[in-house]
Amino acid sequence: MTDPLASITRSPQPAGPPVGLDQRHPLEVSELRQLWSMLDGGAIMVVEVRHRLWRSWGLCPRHGWGFLAMEVELRGGHPLTSTVLVEDLVGRAVRAVRRAFGRPLSGPRRLLGTRASCLTCDFVDLVRRGGEGNPLARPTREWLDRMRPLPALAATSALLAATEREWRPRACPGCLAGGGPLCRPHLLAGSVSLDDRRRTLAALEDLSGRLTRYGRSMTWRGPAARPEDRAALVEGLAWTGGWRAPLGLLAGREAAAGPERHV
Ligand SMILES: [Zn+2]
Ligand SMILES: [Zn+2]
Numbered sequence: 001m002t003d004p005l006a007s008i009t010r011s012p013q014p015a016g017p018p019v020g021l022d023q024r025h026p027l028e029v030s031e032l033r034q035l036w037s038m039l040d041g042g043a044i045m046v047v048e049v050r051h052r053l054w055r056s057w058g059l060c061p062r063h064g065w066g067f068l069a070m071e072v073e074l075r076g077g078h079p080l081t082s083t084v085l086v087e088d089l090v091g092r093a094v095r096a097v098r099r100a101f102g103r104p105l106s107g108p109r110r111l112l113g114t115r116a117s118c119l120t121c122d123f124v125d126l127v128r129r130g131g132e133g134n135p136l137a138r139p140t141r142e143w144l145d146r147m148r149p150l151p152a153l154a155a156t157s158a159l160l161a162a163t164e165r166e167w168r169p170r171a172c173p174g175c176l177a178g179g180g181p182l183c184r185p186h187l188l189a190g191s192v193s194l195d196d197r198r199r200t201l202a203a204l205e206d207l208s209g210r211l212t213r214y215g216r217s218m219t220w221r222g223p224a225a226r227p228e229d230r231a232a233l234v235e236g237l238a239w240t241g242g243w244r245a246p247l248g249l250l251a252g253r254e255a256a257a258g259p260e261r262h263v
Helices: 029-039 047-056 061-074 080-100 107-112 119-128 141-146 154-170 184-189 194-217 227-241 244-251
Strands: none
Touching: 029 061, 029 119, 047 080, 047 119, 061 080, 061 119, 061 154, 061 227, 061 244, 080 107, 080 194, 080 227, 107 184, 154 227, 154 244, 184 227, 194 227, 227 244
């Protein structure tokens, strides 16, 4: 029987979908180790890490979706940490777009652009440049066993498919011809009319409210999550980095549409 961990460790013949959004480039052990340190080690709640994630608007699409997949697959399908992070970023986006009103049309570009690189990308780069001495770069067999459910991405695919009816109509017009807000990469990519800003602000305010409710639904005595609240996590993460990554994850292959660079 083929070892399902093969796709984590870059086997030339991976078993099943890779732990990543692009079958040609599955996530490496160093990427998974860094994401796990943020999820299980609680690093994502450290003030300095949070400030860095504010400046970079979260992780890049590859690692942002990798982080969500890791939480969904390994934490019983309750992505509270991802929801808290995305709610925080979308809340900041609402305030940034509000501030952009009344300023020259270059305002969104300055307020919504990244001012730091992706934390996970930086760690992988460090390991590649000879930082194997970092204990995070050396997986144990026990740790690899904990990653065992990841390659199938069963819960993540199920989450995307179950919420698609909600998120697809609210997707970015530029990425998916949806009726939702322009995603952050598309807001940065071109000139944004006043009407675009108004629509974006209203959609982001609605998204922020649904993310808050979804987060609260995972806490003691919180409200029940509605379908549109569960979809808000997909929409929020896609807003920060574009819709190419979730489409690729849903299809089990690299999708053809939408920007993917970390901008
Ligand atoms: Zn990255
Ligand atoms: Zn877009």
